[in-house]
Amino acid sequence: MTNSISTRVAILGSGPAGLTAAIYAARAGLAPIVIQGIQPGGQLTTTTDVENYPGFRDVIQGPWLMEEMQAQAEHVGTKIVWDHIAEVDLSRRPFRLSGDGGTHYFADTLVIATGAQAKWLGLPSEEHMKGRGASACATCDGFFYRGKRVAVIGGGNTAVEEALYLTNHSHDVTLIHRRDSLRAEKILQDRLFAHPNIKLMWDSEVVEFVGGGEPEALVGLDVLNKLTGEITRVPVDGAFVAIGHKPATELFASQLELDEDGYIKVELGTTRTNVAGVFACGDVMDKIYRQAVTAAGTGCMAALDAEKFLASMEFEALAAE
Ligand SMILES: Cc1cc2nc3c(=O)[nH]c(=O)nc-3n(C[C@H](O)[C@H](O)[C@H](O)COP(=O)(O)OP(=O)(O)OC[C@H]3O[C@@H](n4cnc5c(N)ncnc54)[C@H](O)[C@@H]3O)c2cc1C
Numbered sequence: 158m159t160n161s162i163s164t165r166v167a168i169l170g171s172g173p174a175g176l177t178a179a180i181y182a183a184r185a186g187l188a189p190i191v192i193q194g195i196q197p198g199g200q201l202t203t204t205t206d207v208e209n210y211p212g213f214r215d216v217i218q219g220p221w222l223m224e225e226m227q228a229q230a231e232h233v234g235t236k237i238v239w240d241h242i243a244e245v246d247l248s249r250r251p252f253r254l255s256g257d258g259g260t261h262y263f264a265d266t267l268v269i270a271t272g273a274q275a276k277w278l279g280l281p282s283e284e285h286m287k288g289r290g291a292s293a294c295a296t297c298d299g300f301f302y303r304g305k306r307v308a309v310i311g312g313g314n315t316a317v318e319e320a321l322y323l324t325n326h327s328h329d330v331t332l333i334h335r336r337d338s339l340r341a342e343k344i345l346q347d348r349l350f351a352h353p354n355i356k357l358m359w360d361s362e363v364v365e366f367v368g369g370g371e372p373e374a375l376v377g378l379d380v381l382n383k384l385t386g387e388i389t390r391v392p393v394d395g396a397f398v399a400i401g402h403k404p405a406t407e408l409f410a411s412q413l414e415l416d417e418d419g420y421i422k423v424e425l426g427t428t429r430t431n432v433a434g435v436f437a438c439g440d441v442m443d444k445i446y447r448q449a450v451t452a453a454g455t456g457c458m459a460a461l462d463a464e465k466f467l468a469s470m471e472f473e474a475l476a477a478e
Pocket of ligand 1: 169170171172173174175192193194195196197198199200201203204206207208209210240241242243270271272273275293294297298405408438439440441447448449450452
């Protein structure tokens with residue numbers, strides 16, 4: 158049997174952006190629904206220690222933070238639905254969303270908070286060492302490697318920025334790149350080449366993340382020199398994979414304006430997309446900061462933008478009577 162649910166605000170995604178939007182929309186009396194997707198709680202549920210989310214003196218755990226955010230959203234009146242949206246129609250209001258399980262959602266406004274996923278190299282040893290020294294976010298985890306040896310893998314702007322950022326914590330940063338030149342902007346390359354604490358390994362590919370000790374932690378990377386075929390062990394305590402992110406925007410590709418990397422475009426200083434009544438927040442529209450607190454911040458903005466939009470629609474409808 159097909160089920161259908163109507164709402165004034167549908168929020169797609171249950172990471173920090175979606176749940177913060179829900180808290181604000183619920184407290185504005187809009188009774189939002191959050192459609193959780195296949196990763197309830199979002200990316201932070203895949204990590205352990207979080208030390209940079211404000212309000213907590215001690216280190217907190219990512220999954221715990223997201224459970225608290227969900228509980229807060231529910232406490233103020235959000236309905237959380239376990240579903241994954243497979244199709245959307247944004248051509249007219251109410252917008253129509255179709256869930257995997259056959260449920261249809263009709264929404265006066267839509268807040269998109271579907272996030273972005275880091276790209277990884279895809280090695281089994283990399284998967285095994287996630288949270289034990291392998292990371293995809295220097296801003297998030299760099300602090301844990303104070304005074305230690307770290308490597309960054311990649312050759313674009315993000316890789317170079319992460320390597321430079323890591324010099325705040327480490328005197329021994331190695332950038333490993335599979336080609337013989339970087340794709341990063343010239344100004345970033347100049348800063349990188351001039352830095353005394355950054356070494357470069359060109360034409361090099363990581364083939365193994367090597368763990369050791371008890372509890373197990375990263376102790377090195379096996380790196381293949383593509384020109385000579387030689388494999389060298391590079392001793393490091395942390396390895397940051399910086400080969401890009403993929404925003405979860407396939408659903409909207411032909412319906413919303415996206416930038417060249419697939420992120421949803423919003424009007425500067427707002428969360429408004431090019432479709433009236435559709436708002437985007439968090440990592441799905443932010444390829445620069447990608448932090449829980451910035452996702453939460455733009456989630457708040459999206460709820461306020463949606464509330465304002467609904468109020469203006471209702472005012473226009475009244476005026477037309
Ligand atoms: C390992 C790791 C460690 C991190 N550590 C930190 C840290 O210490 N501090 C920090 O500030 N940030 C950290 N980050 C970054 C932070 O997690 C992200 O910036 C933040 O989660 C982005 O929030 P978001 O709500 O935009 O998206 P996400 O958290 O990515 O959530 C996206 C949501 O959208 C849902 N979704 C996707 N597609 C659909 C669909 N079709 N239908 C329904 N739902 C859908 C997913 O299920 C998910 O719930 C870390 C990230 C990772 C991966």
